[in-house]
Amino acid sequence: MDKEITLEVASQKRKKAVWVVLAALTGLVLTIWVLRSFIKSSVNASEITTGRVEIGNIENTINATGEVLPEFEEIVTSPINASIKNALMDAGNKVNAGQSILTLDKSATQTEYDKQKFQLESKRNDISKLKLDLGKSFYDIQSNNAIKQLRISDFTDAVENAKRLYKAGGATREDIEQAELNLKVAQLEKKQLENEIKNKQKTMQIEIKEAEIAAAIQQNDLNALQRKLNLADVTATRKGVITYVNKNIGANIHEGETLARIADLGSFKVQGSMADNQADELHAGIPVIIRINDNQLRGHVTNVSPSIQNSIISFDIQLDDRSNKLLRPNMKVDVFLVTATHNKIMRVTNGPAFKGPAVQDIFVVNGGKAERRTVHLGLSNFDYAEIKDGVKPNDVVITSDMSEFKNSKEITINQ
Template sequence: IVKLNQEFAESSYRQFKDEYDLRLNKKTQLKLSLERNLIDLRSSYRIKELTIESMAKKVEQEERLYKLGAGSKESLDQAKLNLEISKLELSQLDEKIKNQAASLEADLRELDLNIQIQAKKMAEQKSKLDQSEARSARDGIVTYVNDEIGANVNSGDVIARVADLSSFKIVATISDIYAAKLQIGGPVSVRINELDLDGAINQINPSVENGIVTFSVKLKEKSHESLRSNLRVQVFVITAFKDNVVRVKNGPFYNGTIDQNVFVIDGDQAIRRKVNIGVSNFDYVELLTNIKAGDEVIITDMQEYQHMSEIELTD
């Protein structure tokens, strides 16, 4: 549905990758070079140790000859001087080996740090490259697409929206007059055309805006096939249940008072009766008194006939 130009992102990723590989290779080459130098220095150190052993024997030999009168003082002094010089050179080699090893460790640490930084840059660019393929993290229905061909898309820009069909939530509003009747877990009925779905209130916004309270509903059938993203539905908050009641369909006749006049059909007449009203909902109104099951009640607006006790009905 949406295809982004990945040329720039791919070029940047390749550049980071090449730099990363280059630094890895540099580390390998540096390590090999420094290790070769260390090997040469250690070999020179061992050779110098053997030379010192030979010179020490030479000094002992010159001392014996000098004591026997067969050697000169100059030869003995020269042998001792050569031995001391070799010992100093051995000490210098030892320091050089230590410095070389420390330098190798420091250089490798620096390269490792640079490699880590480059690896992070490469991973970030790879993530951007992957994200530029516009994959959705979940299944659902596309509800919006930026279809402007050739448009520049920056990081964070919305290019498409996907609605998750596996879970829908209802966001509803009600007048703050009825706010006290809202409670977490309270049952509700959600009507979609002629279909009613059961649910419960799972969140109530504590703030009131322009006399309106907002709350959300969790449906029992949250993935029902009739649900759609941004679908407008009717939500009825259920505050009470009553069984075995006399009821009539809700209609224009009901004015919201607890007692009122209704017209009951009796043959070819409509007789006015005063009744007490019980509970009501969007569909039905409970009639408490002066009415019985089976009575036919006119549910259209009868306000203009309220002064009459009976009305003659005609076809």
């Protein structure tokens, strides 16, 4: 007869079975991990790139883009409203100072100039006429003043005569008073006329001055229009190369509209741009490296645009060698902003192996094998990566991507 198994015994058996299974799985995982750690992985030498650790300097850089532009570019604008009559030069042509670039139809402006010139001559004639009229009026007033003076003299004599006659009994007191009254009236009239003469003189001076000022203003306008007519013969003001010319013959253009651009190709600058998420690193004076193919030029940031457009910030770069023969207008170049510099450190040629965090594993070549080592990385740029420890000078480091061997402690290099 079978004996019934208690619940407590059955529970203990199930727990024991679970622990046995867990122990077996753990052992299996450990076994696989140990085996993978000691499995000898291999790679062909042609599939990897290496670099030798050396002592040198390194600059930390931020990537940006740039465009080469002439450092000095003159924009030639239309001085008048006109139409393009003829284009004498094309973009890319070299020009000397004073050489004609294009001609404008300036007949409308010439007509306006002639009209203003005639108006100025008419105004000058009006000034001359005004001077004559005012001179005649002033002469008439002076003549009346002289007449008043004669009448005063006459009235003065009349007073004296009346007084003599009165003493001789030939005149009355009333005759003397009448003569004196006539004299006072004449004297008042003369004072009034003298005051009128002074006011007339001031009025004459003001009217003539106003007319002369108006004529001078019109003369200045005429001179300005004459200068515009002279500038309408569009010529180069300096030696250079034409980078743009408006060749739309017959097109109506407005005053201030661009007709041509003349660049001095003996001196260049670079206009850079970068994402605004690194704008805190960008400031005037920061050193810059410009890469043109395998060549490098150096310079520094001179100006940072205060505005950001489409998450892009722009800046200007002044080159140390602004006349380098490699520079061409509108050339696209790689720009690297130098944010930090370390001197006399261990460095190795940069590559995909150094794209990870500051602490990472790399492989160092030792004979026909490569050993995994943990190192601390420092600065990096497009040429080099700084290794702070874990290697020594002249060690050969694999610089290609080795992520597929992240679980291997050692790799065999097949020749």
